[in-house]
Amino acid sequence: MASKNGKLAMLGGPKAVTLQRLDRWEAMTPEMVQRVRQMVEGGDISTQGEKIAQELEGAFAEFIGASYAVSQHNGTSTLWASYFALGVGPGDEVIHPDFTWICSFGPVVYLGARPVFCEIDPKTFLIDPEDIERRITPRTKAISVVHWGGNVCDMGPIMEVANRHGIPVIEDCSHAHGASYDGKRVGTIGAIGGFSFQGVPGRGKPVSGGECGMVATMDRRLYERVLLFGHTGRAGLMDRLQDPAHRRLAPYGFGLNFRPHPLGAAIAQVQLARVREQNEKRWAYVQALNRGLEDIPGIDPLYIYPKAQPAGWYSGLQARYRPEDLGGLPRETYCKALQAEGVNVRAGAYSDAFGPVVGARHIPYHLVPPYSRGFDFYTHGRGPLWEGYEGYAPGDYPQTRQALSRMLQAPVLTDPEEGAVDQMLEGFRKVAENYRSLL
Amino acid sequence: MASKNGKLAMLGGPKAVTLQRLDRWEAMTPEMVQRVRQMVEGGDISTQGEKIAQELEGAFAEFIGASYAVSQHNGTSTLWASYFALGVGPGDEVIHPDFTWICSFGPVVYLGARPVFCEIDPKTFLIDPEDIERRITPRTKAISVVHWGGNVCDMGPIMEVANRHGIPVIEDCSHAHGASYDGKRVGTIGAIGGFSFQGVPGRGKPVSGGECGMVATMDRRLYERVLLFGHTGRAGLMDRLQDPAHRRLAPYGFGLNFRPHPLGAAIAQVQLARVREQNEKRWAYVQALNRGLEDIPGIDPLYIYPKAQPAGWYSGLQARYRPEDLGGLPRETYCKALQAEGVNVRAGAYSDAFGPVVGARHIPYHLVPPYSRGFDFYTHGRGPLWEGYEGYAPGDYPQTRQALSRMLQAPVLTDPEEGAVDQMLEGFRKVAENYRSLL
Secondary structure (H helix, E strand, O other), rough: OOOOOOHHHHHHOOEEEEEOEEEOOOOOOHHHHHHHHHHHOOOOOOOOOOOHHHHHHHHHHHOOOOOOEEEEEOOHHHHHHHHOOOOOOOEEEEEOOOOOOHOHHHHHHOOEEEEEEEEEEEEOEEEHHHHHHHHHHOOEEEEEOOOOOHHHHHHHHHHHHEEEEOOOOOOOEEOOOOOOOOOEEEEOOOOEEEEOOOEEOOOOOOOOEEOOOOEEEEHHHHHHHHHHHHHHHOOOOHOOOHHHHHHHOOOOOOOEEEOHHHHHHHHHHHHOOOHHHHHEEEEEHHHOOOOOOOOOOOOOOOOOOEEEEOOOOOOOOEEEOOOOHHOOOOOHHHEEEEHHOOOEEEEOOOOOOOOOOOHHHHHHHHHHHHHHHHHHHHHHOOOOOOOOOOOOOHHHOOOHHHHHOOEEEEEEEEEEEEOHHHHHHHHHHHHHHHHHHHH | OOOOOOOHHHHHHOOOOOOOEEEEOOOOOOHHHHHHHHHHHOOOOOOOOOOHHHHHHHHHHHHHOEEEEEEEEHOOOOHHHHHHOOOOOOOOOOEOOOOOOOHHOOOHOOOOOOOEEEEEEEEEEOOHHHHHHHHHOOEEEEEEEEEEHOOEEEEEOOOHHHHHHHEEEEEEEOOOOEEEEEOEEEEEOEEEEEOOOOEEEOOOOOOEEOOOEEEEEOOOOHHHHHHHHHHHOOOOOOHHHHHHHHOOOOOOOOOEEEEOEEEHHHHHHHOOOOHHHHHHHHHHHHHHHHHOOOOOOOOOEEEOOOOOOOOOOOOEEEEEEHHHOOOOOOOHHHHHHHHHOOOOOOOOOOOOOOOOOOOOOOOOOOHHHHHHHOOOOOOOOOOOOOOOOOOOOOOOOOHHHHHOEEEEEEEEOEOOOOOHHHHHHHHHHHHHHHHHHHO
């Protein structure tokens, strides 16, 4: 189908998208307001890990089929507790994709260990299974994979490498609540998984309560170490510890507190009850948009590994820009033209909040100064990124830099208005057919 | 004044306290419900450290006269960030009172350092300034003091020792919002201070929002390190960093996230506006009760250092039991007799939730297994309490054990009902005059 009107909106033509609103999904519901109001009125805003925390944990464990789930105050702390549970400590290395959000591997440094970056697969922007094995050393304590944007890492080859080397896998599932691979939900495939529940329902994490998070695992020992690490003062803590070495830490555990705010947990609980429906609707939208994009020049829809079932979705629907189809049109210009048509496509992830730093808009972490050059974390020349730390050279991850230079993000809609997807596709078509007017 | 009726309630006599309710303070207010409802309705439940977080920080800094305040998700994390800001790391020692709440020194271990316990002053249950100097070694990186229960440590001698040795002081002010020493508010006397805002207003921390906390400091460098440690993704983060070494960590800082839940911050903000009034009322109550206790055998009211102005109050109003006045009546029996009279006096702090563990109800930390015997924090024989860690012997802190064996806690009222203090004092008198019937 050819586009109806050739004059680009950027050059004064009519917009492809004429709908005032693209999504009719009601993200914040009256039930959330009601729950929170009742809790504040009843003074029910602080727990020792019981009541709302346990209810949320039970419902989430059931949702993803995990044996154990522990609620925490945010997603970062769920990963922190997970790395700790796996025994990551001073002298260790953790393999982590060079592109993600910093909080995904930040805790590794706080445990005295080093992140070792790994290339991403340019088709998916997810950790490249083939590169993982090249990064393994005798110090590798864990392999950390991130199901970025709700798409699912290629867990088959990843687990094969990990199991062959006897190295546990930690899954950062902060964008992928309910996604699966070969029939197993993410967060239950590796040894342990962390989920962020941050943000505002609808535009936050797939399950969100402002600030909140969840650790999931099938492994009793890891579950107990998560409780010991950040749940001092939790009601019944000691009753949950079976390992004699853990019970020896009675009555407090190690002495920190990661519990979530009960009001955040309550909002997340209401949203969790709707996440299956939200996932189904989003998947229908993603399929419709991606099918439509297949025959439009300039863009490759997101690749999905054969056994993967993406879900959740956060940070936008990834796609790959193909400037070679459009006479080398710069990616920024392409995005501006689409935005003028009413299609909110952006060039990459998380960049706008921080601006350009080292000459690239989407910074692979090997280029970020503390990691490229090291830093004195504890002062006085101490910490995992100081003594003997070699850092990285700019050219160390060519595949990742190339992939990020092509990354696009389209909005994720949940319940598109009638005609919304068609109008968006019309925008992509218009720009693809009329790109010459922008060269 | 002799007690009116000699027969103890524990033995079937009438109760000294006949009021149905002792305190008429309305802790949770309609304004809290209103604020929270509006925020949830507006989807205003997640920030990048702006809006409610900054408002709360500004109001709190003004309240205590601090140059800088940073809101966090709980009090533990404020202390964690504070220890980090001071440069506490592997190989360091931090002097800390042997009696407190574990989260006060827990973060020291997570930074790879060792807590070194210090005796408490039996008159106040607060760190003993005279013992601090004996614990200093070349490895001492910080001295950590806790204004337990709202009473104020003897900051004059403490700062004298600290300054003489060039060691910074960190104040745990989680129970003492608004307390002062020699006219300076706690949290601004040492180098940096942490405040918990945990719990339900009225029975939680003096300022509380469910879960929340605040770091305060007068030192720009420490403020910047707090931001770097746990505020990745905070809006305008880099604009707040002046130190070139800190600016080099653009754009993310170190990669963790400690921000508070906005709904918790909002409740705390409403309560902060009332904390001056709450402090004045509680101080009037404490003075009235303590004056009345002065001439009653069996109990010594809480000692207050000459330059200290306690405030906030949490975990009860401390007092010292004197069994020698009451024929050696066991402390437990004394408490039960008071409780039967309607005076809710308990034997110590935080013990009920955990029960007896090592034969004592109030456990000095040198007796708690991970600290007395060490533990392998990171697995594989690593961590600050493993290699070369000597631990503690049960008899190491005789002064603290003796003090805790006498500790009592009475309730803190804010706005006592007419006659409430008199009825409570009548209960103390009855038990003191009739203790023989319990021997």
